[in-house]
Amino acid sequence: MRNQGTMTAAFAFTIWAVALCSTGFAGDDKKFIIGEDSGFYYTIQKGDTLWDLSEKFYNSQWDWPGLWEMNDNIKNPHQIYPGKKIRIFLKETPPIKPKIVTVRKTKEKKMPIKIETSFSLSGMDHIGFLRKKAQLSLGSIIKEKDDQLMMSANDIIYIKPSGKGPLVPGKIYQIFTTSDVKETINDKTFKAVKHLIKAKVKILERKKMYATGLITNAYEPVYKNDLIMEYYKRDSILTVEDDPGPIDARIICSEDNNIMINDYRIAFIDAGTKVKPGQIYSIFRKNKLTDNTLWSLKKKNDSIQLENLESGKLIVLHTENIASTVMILSSTYAIHTDDMVN
Known part of the structure; x- marks a missing residue:
């Protein structure tokens, strides 16, 4: 099998051109906020120009208009500033390897400049995951305050504690569900428990037999008997590994x-x-x-x-x-x- 693990500068898609609410992709608004929007980006270094970055990323200075177009906060393509984060697009055709430049009077080889790119995903804190065993639940939803069957953001809910951990007033938790996964993978049976994160809930008050909470963010409809777990903050910005x-x-x-x-x-x-x-x-x-x-x-x-x-x-x-x-x-x-x- 061929090894395709190496990240070249490019793949066949332009993230800013796709609208996908569940992951934060936006098509019409080109303003890109790191951590709140999704896409690949690069931090400008001292001495960079759009022409040079186009050459480094795509092996052609003539791709710079694409970089300028998707970063509308760059008013003048001749003026970009170190430390500024710009959105980049990725192309399918891999770039030609940089030429080795020989410095005069020596045989020392100039190493090609490594370009570090990053990936931002707005919904990183509520992506699902697989584990061998189910996450311990801190409680389960009894009902919504006004007896709505389907719950969403700004609804007040009643929670029955499980006794597996505290439900602290003022603290944010996550609402989740689990389901069994059983698939034939590489001629073997793979078993796991899938965790789907549906919402965030803020605990309002803790009573002797129950707790009340406010759903602050909802990504999926919430129902009676859905479970409560600790909120795990994941980094929404990833450094892309090139090899x-x-x-x-x-x-x-x-x-x-x-x-x-x-x-x-x-x-x-x-x-x-x-x-x-x-x-x-x-x-x-x-x-x-x-x-x-x-x-x-x-x-x-x-x-x-x-x-x-x-x-x-x-x-x-x-x-x-x-x-x-x-x-x-x-x-x-x-x-x-x-x-x-x-």
Whole structure:
């Protein structure tokens, strides 16, 4: 299997052109706020120009208008300032490796400049995850104050404590649900518990038998018997690693249980501590022969192994012991359970 773990400067998508509410992508508004919006960005260094950055990222100075267009807060392309964060787009064609420049009077080789890019995801603190066992619940929802069956932001809820931990007034917690995952991955049965984070809740008051809370943010409808857990703040900004090693992992499933997983969807791979947030990998599908071709080859006693087809790219968002949460960045073909990641 080919190693496609290396991050080149480019992949086939322009994040700012896609509107996806669940992950914070915005299409019409080009103003980019790090940590609140989603996309790739770069911090300008002393001496940088849009022309030089275009050459470094895309091996062509003539791509600079694209950088200027998607950063409308740059009023003058001739004036960019160190420390300023600009949004970048990624292209599919990898750049040509920088030439080695020989310094005069010596044989010392000038090392090519390493460009560090970052990835921002507004919804990082409520992406789902897989664990071997379910997270202990601090309580469960009894009802909504006005007896609404479906709860959302600004609703007041009643919570029955589980006794597994405190529910502290004024503190923020998360509302979640769990479901069992059982998939055939690489000819083996993979079992886990999927955790779906649905909302944030602020505890208002703690009584002897129950607690009251205010739903401050809701990402999914909330219902009776949904569970309460500690709020874990995840970093919404990831440093993109440009050269992750091969991992030989597989797609397990998507967060929303879609059979076909496409661009900007959250999914899970069976690589836990083998990977790190910010690493980008390629997804492959098996290049299968048709039944007619297989029958013909058997008659001739031939055997042919076709090279796997690259079907997309993903970025690692969060890791657990048995699996990692990822986002699909681009897809050439439909992505399914058991597709290969490397």
